[in-house]
Amino acid sequence: MNTPARLAVTLPAVAALGWLAFAAARAGAADAIVYDASREMGTWAASHAQPGEQTWSWVHESLERAVAVIPESPTVHELLGDLEARSGRPEYAEKALVHFTRAVELRPTSPYTWADIADLKYRIGDTGAVFERALVRSAELGPAEPEVQQTVADLGLAVWKEAAPETRAAVEEMVAAGLWRNPMEMLQIARRRGRLDVACRHLPDLPRQVDPKWSQLCQSTEATS
Numbered sequence: 036m037n038t039p040a041r042l043a044v045t046l047p048a049v050a051a052l053g054w055l056a057f058a059a060a061r062a063g064a065a066d067a068i069v070y071d072a073s074r075e076m077g078t079w080a081a082s083h084a085q086p087g088e089q090t091w092s093w094v095h096e097s098l099e100r101a102v103a104v105i106p107e108s109p110t111v112h113e114l115l116g117d118l119e120a121r122s123g124r125p126e127y128a129e130k131a132l133v134h135f136t137r138a139v140e141l142r143p144t145s146p147y148t149w150a151d152i153a154d155l156k157y158r159i160g161d162t163g164a165v166f167e168r169a170l171v172r173s174a175e176l177g178p179a180e181p182e183v184q185q186t187v188a189d190l191g192l193a194v195w196k197e198a199a200p201e202t203r204a205a206v207e208e209m210v211a212a213g214l215w216r217n218p219m220e221m222l223q224i225a226r227r228r229g230r231l232d233v234a235c236r237h238l239p240d241l242p243r244q245v246d247p248k249w250s251q252l253c254q255s256t257e258a259t260s
Contacts, residue, residue, distance in 0.1 A: 109137075112137045210237065
């Protein structure tokens, strides 16, 4: 092959390799940003403390840079959505929903992201079809996940009277599953939401006895409303 012909083949290949190397470097930098941001957010959760304004801002800006570099990463969208949803700022609620929605489009089998959507929808007072679908999908995908059980039970029992039959069935399944794992926790959630009756009808199926006071409550008018 003569020199011009070789160059015609080689130069595009070199350019392509150079672009791939550049893209890989950018993706690697974005991954590092995601790691640092998730670690920082993890410390907030562990300490049950809210970050300061400056800390929140740099994490938010970092994740926005990451999502611009790797927009097809469900993890980045989920982290950014979680950060915005928990900011307590109304102006970020819709942005958070956009990121959560994109995350489940990219990773539709994540029960946690569906639970995040339901939680956000509940907090902004929108408990319509999207909220109920998110509850049902979360329950279907994470029936044995403790955090999912808690979220679906808590939110589902809060809207029990208005929920569709399919939603009620999914919520009750999570209540029953949560009772097997941690009966005290699930009974407290049900009582707080005024739906102790939903939990009480599953007590006879438990492999171990619970505190007698709960059996007494289950026989009271509180659990038969």
